[in-house]
Amino acid sequence: MNRPVRTVTLDRAFARVHRELFLPEGQRAWAVADVPLEIGCGQTNSQPSTVADMLELLAPECGDSVLDLGSGSGWTAALLAVIVGRDGRVTGVERHPELLARAQESVAKSITEAAPESGADAESGESPAPIEFVEARAGVLGAPDRGPFDRILVSAGADHLPEELVDQLVIGGVMVIPVGGVMLRVVRTGEEPGDVEVTRHGRYRFVPLIVE
Numbered sequence: 001m002n003r004p005v006r007t008v009t010l011d012r013a014f015a016r017v018h019r020e021l022f023l024p025e026g027q028r029a030w031a032v033a034d035v036p037l038e039i040g041c042g043q044t045n046s047q048p049s050t051v052a053d054m055l056e057l058l059a060p061e062c063g064d065s066v067l068d069l070g071s072g073s074g075w076t077a078a079l080l081a082v083i084v085g086r087d088g089r090v091t092g093v094e095r096h097p098e099l100l101a102r103a104q105e106s107v108a109k110s111i112t113e114a115a116p117e118s119g120a121d122a123e124s125g126e127s128p129a130p131i132e133f134v135e136a137r138a139g140v141l142g143a144p145d146r147g148p149f150d151r152i153l154v155s156a157g158a159d160h161l162p163e164e165l166v167d168q169l170v171i172g173g174v175m176v177i178p179v180g181g182v183m184l185r186v187v188r189t190g191e192e193p194g195d196v197e198v199t200r201h202g203r204y205r206f207v208p209l210i211v212e
Contacts, residue, residue, distance in 0.1 A: 017079050043099060066152070067147065067152040072103070073106065081107075103133055153175075166186065
């Protein structure tokens with residue numbers, strides 16, 4: 001049976017972007033383990049199965065503009081950059097400057113090591129999207145000045161669905177966000193507040209989403 005194109009693309013992204021490059025040196029031996037790993041500043045690099053679940057729900061496509069909120073180590077931003085390709089763009093927002101600096105270094109290294117050398121990627125000349133990492137601004141959720149976005153991935157747990165993030169989606173755009181411990185897939189259906197379709201996809205644990 002043929003697998004969906006999107007699943008093949010996700011598998012390729014995981015194969016090209018190695019998790020260990022985004023972990024502190026003392027955690028790299030655990031990179032293949034399906035567990036969350038501490039990266040400093042009270043934050044974690046999410047377990048691979050959770051990241052895969054979220055990316056499947058997000059369903060990013062070639063050329064998409066994506067907001068990665070709570071970008072942490074930069075691993076998910078790098079995965080997204082491979083999936084949306086050189087015609088897309090990824091904006092990673094993180095509140096800890098130390099993690100931002102490390103994420104930029106890790107992404108630079110991962111892109112070098114993940115350069116396609118053979119197979120379909122090389123034949124197509126496929127390159128990852130540019131990634132911009134920005135520090136979260138006090139009182140501002142997301143990156144409204146860089147939107148709207150086709151996709152928003154939120155790697156921190158909210159206690160309610162943030163309307164200000166929905167507003168940063170294009171009409172028809174998708175956001176994946178844990179709210180109250182439940183993973184939500186949110187599709188913006190119109191211009192008015194409340195114009196969304198929300199589906200629920202199991203329980204997960206995340207660090208809290210913070211707006212200072």
